[in-house]
Amino acid sequence: MKEFELIKKYFTEQAVNRKDVVLGIGDDCALLTPAERQNIAVTTDTLVAGVHFPHETEPRAIGHKAIAVNLSDLAAMGAEPSWISVAITLPEIDETWVGEFCAGVFELCEYYNVQLVGGDTTQGPLSITVTAQGLIPFDKHISRSGAKAGDWLYVTGEIGDAALAIKHYYGKIELSKETLTATYQRLNYPKPRVLAGQALREYASAAIDLSDGVLSDLEHIRKASNVGVNIVLEDLPLSNELIDTLGHEAAIELALQGGDDYELLFTVSADNKVGMETALANVGVKVTCIGQLNATSKVTTTLNSEVTQINAIGFEHFSAKDNSHER
Amino acid sequence: MKEFELIKKYFTEQAVNRKDVVLGIGDDCALLTPAERQNIAVTTDTLVAGVHFPHETEPRAIGHKAIAVNLSDLAAMGAEPSWISVAITLPEIDETWVGEFCAGVFELCEYYNVQLVGGDTTQGPLSITVTAQGLIPFDKHISRSGAKAGDWLYVTGEIGDAALAIKHYYGKIELSKETLTATYQRLNYPKPRVLAGQALREYASAAIDLSDGVLSDLEHIRKASNVGVNIVLEDLPLSNELIDTLGHEAAIELALQGGDDYELLFTVSADNKVGMETALANVGVKVTCIGQLNATSKVTTTLNSEVTQINAIGFEHFSAKDNSHER
Numbered sequence: 001m002k003e004f005e006l007i008k009k010y011f012t013e014q015a016v017n018r019k020d021v022v023l024g025i026g027d028d029c030a031l032l033t034p035a036e037r038q039n040i041a042v043t044t045d046t047l048v049a050g051v052h053f054p055h056e057t058e059p060r061a062i063g064h065k066a067i068a069v070n071l072s073d074l075a076a077m078g079a080e081p082s083w084i085s086v087a088i089t090l091p092e093i094d095e096t097w098v099g100e101f102c103a104g105v106f107e108l109c110e111y112y113n114v115q116l117v118g119g120d121t122t123q124g125p126l127s128i129t130v131t132a133q134g135l136i137p138f139d140k141h142i143s144r145s146g147a148k149a150g151d152w153l154y155v156t157g158e159i160g161d162a163a164l165a166i167k168h169y170y171g172k173i174e175l176s177k178e179t180l181t182a183t184y185q186r187l188n189y190p191k192p193r194v195l196a197g198q199a200l201r202e203y204a205s206a207a208i209d210l211s212d213g214v215l216s217d218l219e220h221i222r223k224a225s226n227v228g229v230n231i232v233l234e235d236l237p238l239s240n241e242l243i244d245t246l247g248h249e250a251a252i253e254l255a256l257q258g259g260d261d262y263e264l265l266f267t268v269s270a271d272n273k274v275g276m277e278t279a280l281a282n283v284g285v286k287v288t289c290i291g292q293l294n295a296t297s298k299v300t301t302t303l304n305s306e307v308t309q310i311n312a313i314g315f316e317h318f319s320a321k322d323n324s325h326e327r
Numbered sequence: 328m329k330e331f332e333l334i335k336k337y338f339t340e341q342a343v344n345r346k347d348v349v350l351g352i353g354d355d356c357a358l359l360t361p362a363e364r365q366n367i368a369v370t371t372d373t374l375v376a377g378v379h380f381p382h383e384t385e386p387r388a389i390g391h392k393a394i395a396v397n398l399s400d401l402a403a404m405g406a407e408p409s410w411i412s413v414a415i416t417l418p419e420i421d422e423t424w425v426g427e428f429c430a431g432v433f434e435l436c437e438y439y440n441v442q443l444v445g446g447d448t449t450q451g452p453l454s455i456t457v458t459a460q461g462l463i464p465f466d467k468h469i470s471r472s473g474a475k476a477g478d479w480l481y482v483t484g485e486i487g488d489a490a491l492a493i494k495h496y497y498g499k500i501e502l503s504k505e506t507l508t509a510t511y512q513r514l515n516y517p518k519p520r521v522l523a524g525q526a527l528r529e530y531a532s533a534a535i536d537l538s539d540g541v542l543s544d545l546e547h548i549r550k551a552s553n554v555g556v557n558i559v560l561e562d563l564p565l566s567n568e569l570i571d572t573l574g575h576e577a578a579i580e581l582a583l584q585g586g587d588d589y590e591l592l593f594t595v596s597a598d599n600k601v602g603m604e605t606a607l608a609n610v611g612v613k614v615t616c617i618g619q620l621n622a623t624s625k626v627t628t629t630l631n632s633e634v635t636q637i638n639a640i641g642f643e644h645f646s647a648k649d650n651s652h653e654r
Contacts, residue, residue, distance in 0.1 A: 026471075026551075028370065028404050029406065031366050031367070031404070031463070032368075032369060033366050039358050040360075040361060040367070041356035041358055042357050042410070042460075043357070044414050044446050047449075048416055048449050048452075050451070051449060073355040073356055085370075087371050087456040119371050120371050123375070124377070125451065125452040127416060127451060129373070129447070131371060143350065145354075207355075224354075
């Protein structure tokens with residue numbers, strides 16, 4: 001009992017105190033007052049030890065990532081994150097572990113003014129389920145289904161680095177110390193594109209966050225919007241570490257198929273291109289145009305204007321098995 | 328991939344289609360439109376196999392209970408349930424199991440017009456985390472902190488039967504077939520007191536749902552409201568099965584300390600007693616007055632007007648260990 005009371009103590013010691021939280025942690029439910037003329041976006045993601053992250057991952061990274069992957073889903077809709085619930089199942093209580101985990105959770109919460117409003121702590125194999133909620137003014141959300149032929153395909157940041165770190169964890173490659181440090185950050189401390197997502201409300205025709213890999217996630221936009229797409233492979237934003245380690249061709253392949261980027265993949269009409277690029281520059285987020293939608297129902301790729309074959313459709317989390325599928 | 332697509336299929340085949348759900352399952356987030364002048368109650372509960380239920384529990388019961396325990400928390404606040412997210416971690420996909428689990432989930436959802444709006448399916452040791460949300464008109468919620476000295480203490484339904492079934496599972500007692508059938512229902516198919524909770528909005532000064540046992544859960548009301556309480560043991564509502572199996576005294580002890588009842592424990596001022604009893608009779612829920620609050624900070628018990636000692640403070644889920652503590 002006392003040990004679980006300890007966790008309660010950690011979880012009630014947060015700095016965020018939102019005005020729209022009538023009752024926070026400590027009653028049967030939390031009680032929230034949504035803003036007028038705003039919809040609520042809600043998303044849930046589970047991370048399981050040994051599946052979504054190696055058992056030995058540092059607890060601060062686990063806490064960070066459990067929140068980040070959910071905020072990333074909110075970002076892809078254009079929502080402003082507001083409230084989270086954290087359900088954590090732990091084999092045993094280790095105070096240091098819990099303190100570090102909470103530090104990872106609260107660092108992101110404080111940065112984005114997100115309040116922890118509830119959750120559950122249970123004993124069992126390590127896993128974390130977070131439900132995150134955010135606010136979006138009526139009719140301003142970005143769905144997966146609004147892309148049109150002719151729209152341009154964009155991605156934020158750089159892609160493929162997290163997948164490079166996963167290859168290292170599998171023992172498939174041996175990274176230099178510098179590259180490992182950089183890609184480890186990308187894998188374990190992804191930065192959800194919250195401000196970019198909100199800036200895109202006015203400009204994007206469709207958006208998704210990259211959790212399973214560009215090719216795999218792009219399929220969701222393509223099918224929901226009933227469009228085709230050509231990806232210009234030489235335009236993919238790749239880090240120097242990725243290119244130096246794998247060479248350009250293998251780097252492209254990994255960037256297309258690897259997961260865990262948590263960048264935003266989105267589409268913009270020709271009319272909105274300039275406005276969007278200015279808006280994203282204002283929030284300090286790099287964006288790169290990587291292709292264009294068309295009226296076919298196919299995905300094609302070109303490299304230096306020549307049509308290229310991409311074989312596989314990407315999916316690789318930490319575990320080699322197909323182990324997670326968000327609904 | 329295909330197997331997890333199968334689960335997706337099951338989860339998108341629900342009958343409930345609420346008008347306040349702008350986007351349901353299938354995008355990065357669900358999108359909800361809260362009603363005007365209503366707060367949102369949100370609660371999260373995790374059930375872990377081998378901790379909260381035996382591994383061999385029938386999947387329909389697991390689905391039912393995962394939803395019921397969350398609706399029970401909403402009921403204790405007086406909320407009208409509206410939306411749920413279900414995160415399920417499964418060791419492997421068994422189509423029959425998933426179908427039965429979903430039947431248990433959707434049966435309750437359809438009855439209470441609750442829409443599944445999202446979740447996550449991952450591979451790993453069996454556990455289910457549900458986040459449930461409900462609506463309450465501004466200033467109408469029931470908290471744990473409103474009880475006053477002089478208020479009467481009530482409980483819905485009958486208590487102790489689920490704990491009797493747990494004793495049977497542990498091999499501590501051997502129940503007759505009829506008693507096992509009845510108490511098995513109470514343990515595995517608890518009925519959340521949703522309508523009673525909404526009826527209590529106008530009358531109760533405080534409420535909580537009974538998950539950990541009367542003595543344990545009463546402590547939350549007592550501490551939050553800063554009151555004392557006397558429980559009149561001969562007034563506890565016990566089933567004939569419970570009394571016949573254990574005798575009256577041991578039945579009282581189990582009813583006080585056993586968990587998993589999912590009845591509502593609540594307090595009512597003298598002025599509201601008659602109104603509350605009429606309102607609860609109108610929704611067809613039995614209520615029993617089991618004591619009164621006072622200005623001490625103690626819990627006392629009387630049996631036929633004599634002061635009685637109760638030793639332990641209750642907590643027993645399926646596992647003997649202290650393994651769960653809701654925040």
